[in-house]
Amino acid sequence: VPLGSPVTHYKQYPPNTTKVYSYFECRAKKTESTKIQKVKYDKTVFYGLQYILHKYLKGKVVTPQKITEAKEVYREHFQDDVFNEKGWEYILEKYDGHLPIEIKAVPEGSVIPRGNVLFTVESTDPECYWLTNWVETILVQIWYPITVATNSREQKKILARYLLETSGNQDKLEYKLHDFGYRGVSSQETAGIGASAHLVNFKGTDTVAGICVIKKYYGTKDPVPGFSVPAAEHSTITAWGKDHERDAFEHIVRQFPNVPVSIVSDSYDIYNACEKIWGEDLRSLIESRSADAPLVIRPDSGDPLDTVLKVLEILGRKFCTTENSKGYKVLPPYIRVIQGDGVDINTLQEIVAGMKKHRWSIENVGFGSGGALLQKLTRDLLSCCFKCSFVVTNGLGLNVFKDPVADPNKRSKKGRLSLHRTPTGDFVTLEEGKGSLEENGPDLLHTVFRNGVILKTYTFDEVRDNAKIRDCDLEESVD
């Protein structure tokens, strides 16, 4: 039951409050921020609620021991008895420790424009009005899987556009952005959640924890949702000694003859490695590899675009290129490049645009991203927040909201909310209970959790299907 400041809130609501109803959204920014963002993030991928429900909210979450422990912790922490012991004992007795709240949410994987309600939370027992915002802290952490999945999907759109433009198809798109982020996240748990969110859009990952989260909390029809290939790291090259880089390369390539193998080549001099070692000393060894088992050369330092272009130029010279149906250069199928250093959504855009400008097809490269994919994100990126919009006090319902004079962006929605499709196919959030009127069509929010029971779940396949890129997503032209 470790949750923060909500501990004292049960005492702060108006007397005779019998319901507190709150919602979650990724607020739209109405006013221009001082920093002009290159990427707009107009729509977000809803993902991650099922994990939170399963792991933290379902079933019997309160026991007498936990109440006692919490009481002691909070007495020390506040130097006062403010913990709502009676409130929790009530839940223990009446509901056998199950949480009397109801959560309605948009289906997982749904792609929804900013500024719309994504899920609502309300207490189902008049005695437990305070519970709605007790669970806020834990539910707001959904900002993370939403943000990873959204940012990952935006990168998929960029890759799809350029791949289509420079090759005429989208083959292997799902392997073009590989998750390298395991070591760069803040904890094991974050790794699992974040990596699973990336796999909503892609299939290549080295963050094994993500696959475990998907298997445990979502399920797929395939045995695993993500794949990897043998690859070197600096220690497996440098351990051979500076004068034996060629021996290291040769040894590793020979260890993995029938699958793609990625070899980091910048331990000393990436350009020399490409020109002399790969391009000359080991050239025949590489040329004998099949299209299913290419050597993938990995630079790992220097300016990302400059390095990629220079590496392609050298490899192009040493191994020759062909021109594809769109008129772009492609290396022979047994050799490819993966750029896994300094890749974020902005540099990704720069690299594919730079490659296109120099007439290189995106078929030639794959990308790896670590910190930018899984860690360099905050709740502010998509303005994720949880706000109370409706209460019942003295038997009367009241639409409530905040509207700070100094920031119109922070204004919150009012009353009971629902999400609908308009006749033109757009999304709209109806406030103040208006959504219950017949003429507005069905509410897209479904009850997923009530009184400790998960009522609706989604498989990861459904999540992926809901989040897939459609043709209209690629309509933005490629410069």
Added chain:
Amino acid sequence: MAAQDFNILLATDSYKITHYKQYPPNVSKVYSYFECRRKRGGTQFSEIVFFGLQYLLKKYLSGRVITEEKIQEAKVFYQMHFRQTVFDEEGWRKVLEKYDGRLPIRIKAVPEGKIIPRGNVLFTVENTDPDFFWLTNYIETMLVQMWYPISVATISREFKKILAKHLKATSGSLEGLDFKLHDFGYRGVSSQESAALGGAAHLVNFCSTDTVAGLLMAQRYYGCPMAGFSMPAAEHSTIISWGRSREKEAFESMLDQFPTGPVSVVSDSYDIFKACRHIWGDKLKERVIERSEDSCLIIRPDSGDPAETLIEVIKILEECFGCSLNSQGFKVLPSYLRIIQGDGIDLNSVDEILEKLSDEGWSAENVFFGCGSALLQKLNRDTLNCAFKCSYVEINGKGMDVYKQPVTDPSKGSKRGLLSLRRNSDDFIETVERGVGKPEEDMLVIVFENGSIVQEYTLEEIRKNARLLEDYIAPSQHNQDEPKSLELHQKHIMNGVH
């Protein structure tokens, strides 16, 4: 004891499964180290707080971490993940048989809480049995996550330096410094586990937090029964639920419900300035004045420009409640009234706000700060350039210093050979490479060996190690001829540059 259902075989980057096949033949030792590299072009964070290793050791690495079930689970998994057989089943079974599932690894580390300049070795990892050379870098992924508690503890301490500087300058003392920065980051962090770890790291420097998970972590892994404190506080829902026309009733209820002890009330739901002037400063003025210093009202703005809003709020409060001058001649609000600014706070804005307050004649005593994402989430491995690299191997019984030195980025060059950390004759901390360090001077201590934790630290010791030194509190007292400034200190460190 490490967690039962956690499978360490699945807690690594996939590609590391394939590395046992890639090292040179007859390699019998792989020795690696961790540092927060220095970046050229000057560094904002020139020293770091070492913290968090004990958590990883206790939770994931100590005791019996390998079982036959875990090997089988990993084998099946990797078969599907790589679409071929590549997992080193035999290698892991040997760990199980020879060491009863305990890791034949030695880790030496700087004591937790110690303040170390960038570019120095912080811990080293090596296999203790020649059969398990591949194990050293297998656990890299997990150990590199040390970047997080180190970075949070470091940033938190940088906040403390700024707060200390202003507090000392405007009030003459550091009283209450440990409560000046409140952790608001629980909801803005990426997971419960990160909240716990980040929350605990902040508590190395401060005592105020709402991130309860951090308290529990400090209790379970660092032996501190209660590492941090909080106070009753409102949130927007507990104010707006009264209705727009009843903000005064909502505020008054807060004062009624919490008559003793400090209480924080967010006041910007509709109009922070009107709330301060007309509600706190007029309608509820009597109620505010009757509160004691120990039960002060702490008004919380939560929108608008952080500095400007604060200045305007404090001016309104001065008009309504008056103020007095402290021993340094700065203005202080009456002791029953304070402000907490918890929106938009980061290292820059805190400094800016206190600077502006001071320019307007206000003491830093008037304000507390709350920080969320800037403390616990807006950090990454590049913030302090944390990296783990192999620096020494033994092949055919012969030792060899190894390193990377990419021509495309000299700052990514790594250290060479066996490493130690010492204080040199000028009292500056430096890393000694190539195995020439004297063991008796080595600050690195064995903390983990063959599955056992052999050295532990309490939060109390860690807090002592990490405390602020006089230098940072009153930098204006430095003389030009006293060579104790940080810049000079840097010049004496002979590492990170080859």
